[in-house]
Amino acid sequence: NAGVTQTPKFRILKIGQSMTLQCTQDMNHNYMYWYRQDPGMGLKLIYYSVGAGITDKGEVPNGYNVSRSTTEDFPLRLELAAPSQTSVYFCASSPPDGGTYGYTFGSGTRLTVV
Amino acid sequence: GENVGLHLPTLSVQEGDNSIINCAYSNSASDYFIWYKQESGKGPQFIIDIRSNMDKRQGQRVTVLLNKTVKHLSLQIAATQPGDSAVYFCAESFGNEKLTFGTGTRLTIIP
Numbered sequence: 001n002a003g004v005t006q007t008p009k010f011r012i013l014k015i016g017q018s019m020t021l022q023c024t025q026d027m028n029h030n031y032m033y034w035y036r037q038d039p040g041m042g043l044k045l046i047y048y049s050v051g052a053g054i055t056d057k058g059e060v061p062n063g064y065n066v067s068r069s070t071t072e073d074f075p076l077r078l079e080l081a082a083p084s085q086t087s088v089y090f091c092a093s094s095p096p097d098g099g100t101y102g103y104t105f106g107s108g109t110r111l112t113v114v
Numbered sequence: 115g116e117n118v119g120l121h122l123p124t125l126s127v128q129e130g131d132n133s134i135i136n137c138a139y140s141n142s143a144s145d146y147f148i149w150y151k152q153e154s155g156k157g158p159q160f161i162i163d164i165r166s167n168m169d170k171r172q173g174q175r176v177t178v179l180l181n182k183t184v185k186h187l188s189l190q191i192a193a194t195q196p197g198d199s200a201v202y203f204c205a206e207s208f209g210n211e212k213l214t215f216g217t218g219t220r221l222t223i224i225p
Binding site: 004033035040041042043045048058090092102103104105106107108 | 157163
């Protein structure tokens with residue numbers, strides 16, 4: 001099992017550019033999450049999904065979009081990159097009762113917007 | 115709003131000593147707590163969890179203590195090793211709701 005796989009690991013974007021952060025999991029988890037982690041800070045929830053075709057906003061959704069067309073994939077889209085979006089992005093997944101069994105995290109994507 | 119926080123942002127411990135990392139939570143209804151370890155350049159990894167019907171739970175070299183009276187959670191690591199150097203996060207949830215993460219404590223093991 002690969003677990004949760006994120007690509008790319010690193011990316012530099014110019015202001016106004018767009019990109020998609022990829023996340024895929026092979027554990028057949030229904031729930032998937034996107035977090036951002038700013039330097040020296042904790043994890044902030046951007047978006048989450050409880051299953052294919054269903055997505056919901058988290059704590060900091062502005063500037064991002066997501067889709068969930070399959071159970072395995074949960075891509076995060078940045079349409080107009082801004083310096084404030086410089087961060088490390090983590091994708092995670094969990095079974096339906098993920099709030100009671102914890103999450104499995106990917107290794108992260110380090111994004112710099114210049 | 116409700117949040118989970120940590121008392122100490124950094125902690126340095128001599129190799130071989132025991133370390134204690136603390137966490138305060140404010141949602142008295144939270145019934146599930148987890149400790150995660152995050153090594154540099156990696157995603158958080160599950161260490162140990164505890165439910166609100168327990169006060170203590172032990173794993174391999176790690177123990178989590180829960181004091182519901184003062185809403186306090188701690189992680190004890192016995193006989194620390196260089197590989198224990200990392201940032202440790204606590205997280206909480208209520209029912210099956212999403213986890214809420216604390217800010218984290220950076221643990222440094224001094225050789």
